[in-house]
Amino acid sequence: MAQAGSFVPNATQLELEAMRRDKHAVALNSVFAAIFITGLKVVVGVYTGSLGILSEAAHSGLDLIAAFITFMSIRVSDKPADADHQFGHGKVENFSAFIETGLLLLTCVWIVYEAGKRLFFHGNIEIKPSIWAFVVMFISIAVDIWRSRKLKRIADKYNSQALEADALHFSTDVWSSSVVILGLAVVAYAQRTGTTWLMKADPLAALCVAGIVVYVSWRLARQTVDALLDAAPAGVRSKIIDHVSAVEGVLEIERVRIRKAGNHYFVDLNIGLSRQVTFQRSGLVADAARAAVRQVLPEADVDVIAIPRAGRGENIFDRIRGVATRNNWYVHDISIQEIDGKLHVEQHVELDERLTMMQAHDLVTRLEADIRDEVKEIDSILTHIESEPARIEHTQRIESDAKLEKQLLAIADRFKEIHDMHDVEFKRVGGRLYVSCHCTFDDNMTLSRVHEVQTELEIAFKHAHPELFRVLIHPEPATDARR
Structure with missing residues (x-):
């Protein structure tokens, strides 16, 4: 059990920490792998004089820069949102991927330039396709397969565009390295057989590497530009x-x-x-x-x-309530009559009981004007103003009057729609007598008819006993009358 005052991270925080740890670890491993491969390719490329290997070394060198940029960008992008960066720092990942695209294209320019010189101006450059050249390229392929898979797995797991860009780089390195191996093999065969025209295989292999890099760069550029320009994902x-x-x-x-x-x-x-x-x-x-x-x-x-x-199926009652709701007022007991082909509306509105008569009348006049303005078919409106309680009423005592209860039950018995009246209670609130009761009705009786019977019962109670100030009747279905 955690001690008092100690901080216990929740599940979300633990997941965020795991994400940062995984992303940082795989990005750092990618940096170390790039350093190792780049160094090997530079040494063997200079020794053999192979433009294919040197182009791969340049490619790997820029991959090293890109891997370092990715590592630094992930450290920044995983920071939480703050007052100055309210959408977080995630765009740093997209921007780093954009920089990597530029670096790849620079690689292509150099490779194409060198290949052109060797193809058309310096065809006598000697290439030494030693066994070490092949060993280095196969090691490079093995390392690239390993790190591209690890990067892709973490990129997919956390939807990281920067790591995806790195994984894409290193997966294409596998193909470009394979092209270089093929070029070196052809050059070795040409040197042994004296087939001079095959000596052009190395710069041609370098051009193939450049083509692969351009293709990868184009795919990556589209993704990063879309992200930087906030393009919505397709579909x-x-x-x-x-x-x-x-x-x-x-x-x-x-x-x-x-x-x-x-x-x-x-x-x-x-x-x-x-x-x-x-x-x-x-x-x-x-x-x-x-x-x-x-x-x-x-x-x-x-x-x-x-x-x-406005809802698709709004009727005139809904439109009246809509106007009232827009003004934050509550209207009820809306009645609409057609008189000489014109519509007359009667309604009840509840307003704060602390308003004066003038203030309340001004508000209702404005409400009526708004309703007539929106519901053109209405000719006239009559509004009953009710006070909406703004304070809690304290009950002084609960009355127990068996005689009065018996008389009220007798009145309810005269209504054939009422099956039963029960739970009758009397209260004295502010010196006034309140009565509440439960009445049961047929399960299938319409609510409009239930309301009419309740109103008639309330009038009958008050007519027989004028001392009743308020009557509250709770209707219930006959099959479920005790809730």
Whole structure:
């Protein structure tokens, strides 16, 4: 058990530490391997005079620089986001890959230049394809296979573009080294047989190396430029739209923006929700949208903005509530009548009980104007203003009045729709008498009819007993009347 005050890292922190450790270790191993291979190729290339080996040595030398840049960039890119770099430091990986592309292209320029001179101007340069040249190239191939596989495994595991660039370099080194071996073998054969035209095989092999490097550079350049210019990964945007569209409550998707920094994705998402949706519900839908995005891009940083929109199936009641909700007011008991071909609206609005009559009337007048402006078919509006409680009412005592309860039960018995009335309670709040009760109805009775019966029962109670200030009736289905 950890001691009090000690820091216990959570699972996410441990995973981040493991990622940094793995990436740093494989990048550092790549640097050491590049130093070893570059040194061998330089020595054997100078000894043999082979342009193919020297071009490979230059290629490996730039690979060494690239490996060092990769190692340093990973150390920086793995730093967490801060106040000055709010999206983290992942772009450093993309930038280092871009630099590696430039270095590879510089290698190609030198190789092509030297090959051209040997092919057309200095054809008598002597090449010594000794056994050591072949040994070094085979060692180079073995080391390149080993480190490219390790780099690719870690790059895939942590989606690192810098390590992927390194792995791509070293995997192509295998092919370019094979081309050099072939060139040296042909030159050795030419020297033994006296076939002079085959002596051009070494500079031709060097040109093949340059061609491979250009191809690799082009692939890498496209990836790094796309990342630096925040290009969305191919097909990912449409997948995100498909997944988010399936989230319940999402009416439309207005914008999807994707950017990548290092191995981390950032997604900005604007979704349209019904304007009738509560603030809390909109938060739940936004969470579901984030989860849908992470089905496509796991671990992505997703920012969701919910925008209220008129629903496709809105009726006139929904449109009235939509205007009220936009102003953060609650309207209820909306009634619409058609009088002489014109629509008349009656509604109840709850406002803060601390407002004055003038303040409340001004707010309601503005609300009515907004409703008529948006719902053109409405001719007139009459609003009942209710006070919305802003304080907790303290109950003075609970009344027990068996006689009054019996009289109320007798009144409820006159309503054939009510199967049973139970749990009758009386309270004295602020000197006024409150009554609450539970009534059971048919399971299949419509809510509108239930409300009508409740209203009639409330009127009957207050008519028979004017001392009742407030009546609260809780309706229940007949088959489940004790919840």
